[in-house]
Amino acid sequence: MPLTLHFYLLGYISPASPIYCTWWTAFEYTSFVSSAFLLAAISVQRHMLIFNGPFLKKPWMRTLLHDLPLILCLIYPVLFYLFAIILYPCDGTQWDYTNNGCGFADCYFAFDKVLGTFDMLVNSATPVIIDITANVILIVRVARQKRRLQQSVAWRQQRRMILQLFCLSGLFFVAWMPGVIIMLVQMLYDPMFLLEIQMDYLFDLIDVEYVFLPWVSLAFFPELNKWMKKVFSCRLAINQVGTSRQQQLDSKPVRVVNHSAMN
Template identity: 35%
Template sequence: MGDSSEHIRLIKYAVLQTTIVPSILCDVLAFAYVIRYWRREIINAPQNHTVLCLLIVSFIQKTTDLPMSLYLLRWGTTFRQTNTFCVIWGWVDYSLLAISLHLISWCSIERHLFVFHGLMMKKRSCLILFHYIPMILCLLYAPLFYLSVIIFPSMCTNVWDYTYMFCGGGCYGSVPFWGTFDWLFNYALWLFIILFANLLLFYRFTRQRIRHQQPIQSRHKIRMIIQLGFISILYLVFMSPEIVLGVIEALWSPTFGIDVEVNYLYYICNFINQFLPFVIVRSLPGIRKELNIWFQRIRRRNDVAIRVHPLMTGTVLHR
């Protein structure tokens, strides 16, 4: 089987199962907040578009891909043992993971423009060129790439193992060129961009603040930097081990650490989706005030519902 023992498999199942419900509830809270303040947080704040896309992609992955992983962990085999199921599962998982990585990578670059060139990004032409077009490309590239190498592979024939995650993965990974290209260009490059762009953003912010000796950054710009920093740390912590190991396997030793990658690292990436809504919600302005208002309303409704009214005492008639 894919996992080294049933005991370890069930532990991973329990950990993922117990974290998915709080994460989805936090997703609902974030979506409710965005819908309520749609004009302020989305229409008038294009810098939040990429974060909203990240949240949506994360929610889709939790509600489509993760249940398949939970089924495998619980029962030791895939939900359906067919070529169609394995192709779709692999395509969905690989596409969504790459989309989220590409989005946060571009967001790390884009924040430099919104923070240090805010006036330029208010121009419609610049917004289209440096915001909407890259974001659309991030959403489209990965699904199209994995469509060609997983669903319609021309370089090999898919052979599935129904006891492994994603049925063992598409056959393209065993082809030297395509496996190396995938790990280096679709993952490692973008992870490096996240690290470099965030370090540069923090350096520019600190340097400019020291030079001017004044709070040149407005409050919402500081919030953008902090929000991006925490989201980026999430991706760096949970994706770096798998990507580093995958690059080593692609360039030097195909079997190096393969057991660790299959039995553990494939599952660790799921915690990005589990924790992402908490990081986003924590960065929302005025969220504590909103939560207090919602809790007070719920408490008032509960008080009204459980309030015990004194019984009316009837009049006693004497004969």
Template identity: 55%
Template sequence: MNITDSEVFVDTKFLLHRVKFSILLILQIPAFILSLLIFFFFIKHRTIREAPHNRALLILLIVNFIQLSFTLPLNLHFYAVGYVSPAIPTFCTWWTFFEFTLYVTSEYLMATISVQRHLLVFNGHILRIRWKRILFHHLPLVFCLSYPIIFYFFAIILYPCDGSQYDYTNNLCGFADCYLLFNKVLGTFDWAFNNGLPMVINAVANIMLIVRVVQQKRRQQRPVTWKQQRRMTVQLFCISSLYLAAWSPSLIVGVVQILGFPTFLAAVQTDYFLDLIYIVCLFLPWIYIGLLPELLIWIKTLCHCQQRHNAVGTVVTRTQLHILQ
């Protein structure tokens, strides 16, 4: 590569980073604000918050909010300056630990919600029994929150490595954790079990749920109303589709690379497909607003009350001015 080619490459990278920074920042701010509004809504509406089909969604939103507030700003900082700062192995180790943990926690929560939705739609009475509620609802959620932390603590934090493999010119230090580079078995397990399996469960559970709901509507033999079934089904389908759209490109390319073509779309994977994963945390709050009618009504009420308050304040101010005159 001559000097001209090198300069063009650097300029292209710089432009790509600036575009990514702008897009992520523009999408992050409203997503952050919407997440806060949703939290306030759940705090003020205890009945809605404690509904079984909303409890897991609230946990998912909390994990998503952590990504918006703590890990996404690190990505924004990289795209703003063009390099990892501070450029030390310890920073990369902990950054990838938190990033990978939140990724997989979010995926497993979505897969668990997809499976649990079958119980809520067709066998909701089971969760009224305490031990069954703990077994089928609480314990899977505890697993989703604890397993990723334990796995990546051993795979990233405790894995013997000197840190010299990190690439400080690429986002997330080049995804160059030692277990991914030097332990093919563990790396393949991570990609297949921690990333691929939840997406497969997610897709299969959604397809089966749609089929069962259609059959249920035809038979009309269950006590659960069709309206409630449709609402919970649409809610799950929209959120699951967001995950599938964000993760499918990188997962498909990753499978092809694992099967024996390590350079297949490598540049596209690094520069574009891996960034699509951010779609989840950036658009999830918007989906919540569209799928919780009570939340949308509450937000409209807040806006209406604020407008009335501003209107009253304006009238009072004008009256005072008129009296002074």
């Protein structure tokens, strides 16, 4: 996001160098894929927490089914894009310094159709599809359990959790799936397919998740809301006390002492 804002501030890529573009796209892809895999893993793990909670009470099961998948979700994208982008042999002449993200013209997209297709299908599309599917199935399972057990209190708690996951999943789906579909068509069939729309709109759509994610967090995490209100109310009270003291000092009359009369 900071690099994107820097581009829009200048209107061009600066510094216009292959190294800058390589690290920019590597960081962008690694951040997204890590987030997408984490969200997909958490969505699947929610099923175990709600319906198979006792399994995770055993330390080895918790490590195997909870901790290890989350660690892999962080390590795998770093290693993949280290080899696919940073260490991939490339002369750097393919970058577009007039578009956001240097046109996201990484060499493995342009010259390695197998690796590029694998990246789009496995790293981009698959976690989003798993995430959406897991959340839809979770909603159905929770609704069936509510109807069977009539647990209104538990349903209210689970409903908030489902809304959290569904909103996060929706952000990733809206931000990335249109671009993923178009890039797959470009790699497999027509390199010029919707290229202008992709450059002008879809690459910018990626930043939607970064803009709206804080608002989603505020809407569905009441503890965070309370903490922020407490912090801002304390700062406001301190500012008001400081202002009132300054006003009192300014309103006090200044006593002028005539030294000549005293002498």
